[in-house]
Structures are given as structure tokens and as C-alpha cells.
Amino acid sequence: MLVGLNDPRLPRDADVAIAGLGPVGATAALALARAGLRVTVFEEAARETAAGRDVAESRASTFHPPTLEILDDLGVAAELHEVGLVSDTYQYRDRTDGLIAHFDLKAISADTRFPYRLQSEQQNLVEIITARLAAMPNVHVVHGARVRSAGQPDGAGVALTVEPAGPAAAGGDGPGPLACRAGWAIAADGAHSALRAELGIAFTGMTYPERFLVVSTTDDFETLIPGIASVNYIADPDEWLVLLRTPLHWRALFPVPEGETDEAALDPAAIQRRMQGVVELDRDYAITHARIYRVHQRVAERFRVGRVLLAGDSAHINNPLGGLGMNSGIHDAAAAAAAIIAAEGGDTGPVDAYEAARRAVAHDYVRVVTHENWESLQEEDLAERRGKADDMRRAAADPALARAHLLRSSMLAARVHEPEHAGSQG
Numbered sequence: 001m002l003v004g005l006n007d008p009r010l011p012r013d014a015d016v017a018i019a020g021l022g023p024v025g026a027t028a029a030l031a032l033a034r035a036g037l038r039v040t041v042f043e044e045a046a047r048e049t050a051a052g053r054d055v056a057e058s059r060a061s062t063f064h065p066p067t068l069e070i071l072d073d074l075g076v077a078a079e080l081h082e083v084g085l086v087s088d089t090y091q092y093r094d095r096t097d098g099l100i101a102h103f104d105l106k107a108i109s110a111d112t113r114f115p116y117r118l119q120s121e122q123q124n125l126v127e128i129i130t131a132r133l134a135a136m137p138n139v140h141v142v143h144g145a146r147v148r149s150a151g152q153p154d155g156a157g158v159a160l161t162v163e164p165a166g167p168a169a170a171g172g173d174g175p176g177p178l179a180c181r182a183g184w185a186i187a188a189d190g191a192h193s194a195l196r197a198e199l200g201i202a203f204t205g206m207t208y209p210e211r212f213l214v215v216s217t218t219d220d221f222e223t224l225i226p227g228i229a230s231v232n233y234i235a236d237p238d239e240w241l242v243l244l245r246t247p248l249h250w251r252a253l254f255p256v257p258e259g260e261t262d263e264a265a266l267d268p269a270a271i272q273r274r275m276q277g278v279v280e281l282d283r284d285y286a287i288t289h290a291r292i293y294r295v296h297q298r299v300a301e302r303f304r305v306g307r308v309l310l311a312g313d314s315a316h317i318n319n320p321l322g323g324l325g326m327n328s329g330i331h332d333a334a335a336a337a338a339a340i341i342a343a344e345g346g347d348t349g350p351v352d353a354y355e356a357a358r359r360a361v362a363h364d365y366v367r368v369v370t371h372e373n374w375e376s377l378q379e380e381d382l383a384e385r386r387g388k389a390d391d392m393r394r395a396a397a398d399p400a401l402a403r404a405h406l407l408r409s410s411m412l413a414a415r416v417h418e419p420e421h422a423g424s425q426g
């Protein structure tokens, strides 16, 4: 059920407390709750804010095949498909040379129940799962509440301090901090995780020099660029871009160089200049949303401290090229939930394996692949760029190479890093 922080129905103890109700916290909560555990989720944003968030604003909108399998095991994939766009091809292009390689995910039909990407805003998944959680008697979801600390005084559980956040805290005369206890805690409280900071875990990595500008338009690139796929990575040494279709918009992602301010990049004339540089129209593009953000590659030094498990952006952040961030976070959530369920059943093996398994995926796979994607989009050396293009062409033309490429880009190859029990809950 959905309750307020000072609601007398909110129990002061739970089997598992989750900080954060994004796609990662929501997935973990549903997996744990379906296994019969008592779960309390604390989400900083007010319910209205979370639900009413501008759908075009969200960062992640790509669900890869193994993520769809996890969500299907949890009974929510069908509903997500109702508000999603099936996207079974993607292309590598070059601003000068045009189409380089066309990949069709049907080549991995034997490897997955979902041989495609589903484009759908991450908030759709959160909404679908929140509605399920609201109807479960063993779940309490508290909006406007931030987990401030998670101490482990006795090794047998986690002592949490939860404080009001957002509008609930603004007046200063709302409820004070709440103390509660849980057997386990999952920190799914995002890149600026209060729990990661409180646990003193270093978030090691780097920040890219350029920022990323995401522009949404109702103009249809399928009619503007004949033969284009719904996901397109377009290389260029001066200004690479990604063109991606979501159910409601086309979205263009551009790098913004260090010398250009946020204000200059977000100026409507500058946005039109960038968009007109993709395909020139005899009128302005219909822009529905634009935002700019800094991009980092960081992996937490620890993914687990005792009975607190880090998952999703609190544990790792990366550039969005390839759409791996939210997906790997949802995989963390499934693995964390499966590990806790096993531990509650007396098998601590998966919990002990969690940190090494999930950190390996974040550090050795997601970080590496997303950075390679960034590098190849902007390759300056012409011979190097043409060489990479030839590799892509060869991979797309050869069924075995295409399958290997698709298994890597769709994250199916990363499944092997998950602890034994991951994905088997529900």
C-alpha cells in the first residue's frame, strides 16, 4: 500500500527496506514482495512529481532483451509492451558516408524470448510496478521520504533513519525523522546516493569533457531519412549524434563541447541549428523538449556492506550510448532480490557472490562497452574511422559475427556474470 511517513499503518520493521523507487528499486521491491517478504520502499520524490514527470525528460527509454525477460518473469512485461515501441533493428551511420551497418535482432531469436529492444520511458515501468506494489499487503511505499542512514549495530539487521523530503519537508512543521529496522537494505537511491555517501564508499571514475544535449521532436525522421532504423548511431568527428525513436517522439542526442555554455546550447536557435544539420527542413523542427546533462563513468568501490546492497545508479553510472545503464541496474535489482530471498531461505551464497558478480558487469562490461561506443562515434582519424566502419559492415553481413555483436550490445552476453539464482525469483 502507499502510505505517508507519519501514517500509523507504516510498520517500523520490514524484511527489506529499499531506498529509491526508480526502475531499479521498483523491480527489486516487486521481486522481493512476490516471494512473500515484507518490503518498505522510501522514495524521495512526491508521488505527484514522480507520476507527472514530463515523459520526454526521462533519460532511459531502452529495454534490452534480458531486461524484458526479467520483467516478464515478474509479470509486468506485457503491460510495458502496451506503452512501448518494439524496435528490432538498429543502424550505424556516418554523417558523410551514410549507412554503414544494419543489425537485425531477429538474428538472436534463438537466444532470447525477446529478440528486440522495447523503447518505453523508464517512468512507465515505475508506474506499472508501483500500481502492483500498491495492491500488495506485504509492501509499503512511502513517497516524500529519504533514507538518510543505514547503520548495522548488531550484524543482524539494518537500522534506518528516514527523513521527510521535498514538499513534505519544506514547511519544516511536518513529521521528523523516522527510525525503522529491516533485515536487509537495498540502496537504489541514484547517482547521488545518500546511502553510498553515508557508507563512505568511493565512486571512482571520470567525467566526460562534453555534456550531452537531448532534443525531442514530433517530426518523423523515418520520413526524413528513408530506410533509417528506429535506433541510429551516427559517427562524425565534428558532431556525432544518436537518433532514436520512442513511442511519442524522435529523440536526438548531441555532444556539447566544453566551450559552449548550457544556456547557449539550449537556446532555441542553437537547437534548430543542430537539428537542421541532421536534415535541413524549410521550416523549424517541432521541438517538444530539450535538456542537457553531464555524463560520467563511475563504479562504486563496494556494492555491498554487510546487509546493505547497492544497485543501479547508486553503484554505477555510465554514458547512455548503447542504453546499458538502466538495464544493468534492473539486472542488479533482480540479482539483489534473488540473493536476499536465498539468504532468507538459509543460503547466503548468492549474497556473498553479489558484489563480485555485479561489479564485474558494471566495471568490465557496461563501462567498457559504453566508452567504446563513445570513442567510435567521434573517431577523428579518417583511416581509423573507415576501418571501424569496415568492421561493422563485416559484422552485419556475417551471421555468426552479427549474432556475437548483438549478444554483446543487447547485454545477453553479460548474463553469465549474474549470481546463480538471479532471475529465478517470482
Ligand SMILES: O=C(O)CCc1cccc(O)c1
Residues within 6 Å of the ligand: 059, 060, 062, 214, 231, 242, 243, 244, 251, 252, 253, 320, 321, 322, 323
Ligand atoms: O543507445 C541507446 O539506446 C540510447 C542512446 C540515447 C539516445 C537519446 C538520448 C539518450 O539519453 C540516450
